[in-house]
Structures are given as structure tokens and as C-alpha cells.
Amino acid sequence: MALIEKELAHFRYPIAVPGMGTAMQEKLKESRILVIGAGGLGSPxxxxxxxxxxxxxxxxxxxxxxxxxxxxQPIYHMQDLRKHKAKMAASRLWASNPFTKHYPLLLQVKPENINQLLEGMDLVIDCSQHMPTHLVVNDACVAKGKPFVIGAVHNWISWWAGFNIAPSSGDAAASYRCSINLIDEYTNFDAGAIGVTHGATGMLMVNEVLKYLAGVPDGLANKFYSMDYLHNVYQTHTLNPDAGILAATKANGLLTAEAYGLEIVPEIED
Known part of the structure; x- marks a missing residue:
């Protein structure tokens, strides 16, 4: 999809980065991404x-x-309080980049709508920081063959990983369900949230996503990243696909909201 003259001017500096160029910027323009959650992690x-x-x-x-x-959530302003996150986020983003189409989806992601939400999307980024939602996304993406990224922040520790993305070696792609034991090691549920750790993690996630969209091999494929911001410790793990779990996920398909432990919220009246 060719860039118009105004876009060439707008993205002049990223186009000038070695290895990027107009072709890669056009590749980004052709990409369609579903982001779940527009809160602390989803905002950046x-x-x-x-x-x-x-x-x-x-x-x-x-x-x-x-x-x-x-x-x-610095994307929002104080006058936005008690307004819908998705709607206000789309408005704010358009104000800084009118060339991207921002679609606010004022809904809860659940088994009944996930397949429709995935339609036409190239990648899913789950920023809900909510395990039942992660499982719904996992099962739908595995069934549909969609790549997805999940991230979470717990106090000073964060993690993010690429799932259902096969490495260039030809090995199978790991799923979220394959990786729960590792994820549990980086998860705690103590109270509190620090703004900067969410912002920094979101930017690190996007950096990997942009590399993936640009065709840089294996940055997200079967990779799990974590950051301890308190002690400045950055770690990378290789995810291992579990053939039995993958086969069971495909065979079982989407489960019920109750099976996921997903509490269904009332439909939004806009």
C-alpha cells in the first residue's frame, strides 16, 4: 500500500533508519492489529x-x-474521566496520527465474539493482564492460526512473549497454555502499580512487534522476555511448544466463559 506524499513527510525520520525505508513503512501501513485493553499497558x-x-x-x-x-495511562486527560477508554484512545490517537485507522471496540472480549474480532487481523496484542482473557485469546488464535503477543506488569517485574509464532528453524510455535509454568514464575498479585514500568514495558513490546512486522526473524518467535526494573535485570527465555497441549487446544476449541473463569460484564450502553 503506497504512502501518500503527506505520509512520506510525516514518517520521514523512521523511513531514514537503515534497513527500514519506504518499503518497510508501507508494510507497517498494511498491517492490522487488534489490541485488547487500553489501560496501563495497552495505552503505550x-x-x-x-x-x-x-x-x-x-x-x-x-x-x-x-x-x-x-x-x-497518560494517553488520557482529566476531562476524560468516566468516559470510555477505547473511544477516547481512538480520538487521542487520531489527533497525533490521522493516517492510521483507529477503531474503538467498546466490548468485553469473550468466547462469543473473539472469532469475529480476529477476522482480518494480522496480529493480536493482549494487554488485558487478565488470565481468563489470555486463555480465550490463546484458544481462538491457536484455532485460527493467528500470531499473538501477551504482556503483563506486576509491581517492578514485567514480562511479554510471542505466541503461535513459528521460528525460522521450522520448529513448532508455542502457545500461552504451553508456557503457563514459566509465566507463573514472573507473576505476583501484590497490590500497587507503577506508571513508568507499564510505559517502559509497552514500548519494549511494540519494539518487538515492529521488528516482527518488518520481517526481522525470530524476535518474537517462541521468545519470552522479562524485565526487573528495580534491579535492572533483563532476561530472555526460549518457549517450548507442548504437542499434547497444542493438540488438545485445537480439539477442544473455544470453551464457555464459565470454564475460563471469565465473569461476563453487562453490555455497554454508549
Whole structure:
């Protein structure tokens, strides 16, 4: 998809990066990404996806903007309080990059709608930081053959990983379900959230996503990254696909919301 003259001017500096160029910027413009969650982690993710020139971004979030979340959601303004995150995020993003199509999806991701949400998308980024939602995304993406990325932040520790993305070696792609034991090692549920750790993690995630979209091999394929911001410890793990788990996931398909432990919220009245 060719860039128009205004886009060439707008993305002049990223185009000038060695190895990028106009062709890679056009590749980003052709990309369609579904981002689930427009909160502390989703906010920086959608901001930098949009600023980078990704062509279509679907923003799925049914929540409202709350005062106590503003420290880690700087995409919003105080006058946005109690408005819908997805709608306000789309408005803010368009104001800084009108060349990207930002679609607010004011809904809860659940078994009944996930397949429709995946339609036409090249990649899914789950920023919900909610295990039942991660499992719904995993099962749908494995069934549909969609690559997806999940990230989470717990106090000073964060992790993000690429799933259902086969490495160039030809090995099978690992799923979220294959990797739960490793993920559990980087998860805690103590109270509190620091804004900067969410922002930094979101940018690191987008950096890997942009490399993936540009065709850089194996940055996300079967890779799990973590960052301890308190002690400045960055780690990388290789994910191992479990053939039995993958086969069972495909055979079982999507489960019920109850089986996922997913509490269904009332439909939003806009």
C-alpha cells in the first residue's frame, strides 16, 4: 500500500533508519492489529503502534477512565474521566496520527465474539493482564492460526512473549497454555502499580512487534522476555511448544466463559 506524499513527510525520520525505508513503512501501513485493553499497558502499546504508522488498530476495551489510573495511562486527560477508554484512545490517537485507522471496540472480549474480532487481523496484542482473557485469546488464535503477543506488569517485574509464532528453524510455535509454568514464575498479585514500568514495558513490546512486522526473524518467535526494573535485570527465555497441549487446544476449541473463569460484564450502553 503506497504512502501518500503527506505520509512520506510525516514518517520521514523512521523511513531514514537503515534497513527500514519506504518499503518497510508501507508494510507497517498494511498491517492490522487488534489490541485488547487500553489501560496501563495497552495505552503505550497503542500510542506507539499508531505513531509508528501501523495501518489499522482495533482497540477493544469496555472500561471507563478512572482518576486512580491516570498515573499509568497518560494517553488520557482529566476531562476524560468516566468516559470510555477505547473511544477516547481512538480520538487521542487520531489527533497525533490521522493516517492510521483507529477503531474503538467498546466490548468485553469473550468466547462469543473473539472469532469475529480476529477476522482480518494480522496480529493480536493482549494487554488485558487478565488470565481468563489470555486463555480465550490463546484458544481462538491457536484455532485460527493467528500470531499473538501477551504482556503483563506486576509491581517492578514485567514480562511479554510471542505466541503461535513459528521460528525460522521450522520448529513448532508455542502457545500461552504451553508456557503457563514459566509465566507463573514472573507473576505476583501484590497490590500497587507503577506508571513508568507499564510505559517502559509497552514500548519494549511494540519494539518487538515492529521488528516482527518488518520481517526481522525470530524476535518474537517462541521468545519470552522479562524485565526487573528495580534491579535492572533483563532476561530472555526460549518457549517450548507442548504437542499434547497444542493438540488438545485445537480439539477442544473455544470453551464457555464459565470454564475460563471469565465473569461476563453487562453490555455497554454508549
Amino acid at each position: 502499546v497503542i500510542q506507539y503502534l499508531s505513531a509508528s504508522g501501523v495501518g489499522v488498530i482495533g482497540i477493544a476495551d469496555y472500561g471507563l477512565i478512572q482518576d486512580e489510573d491516570m498515573h499509568r
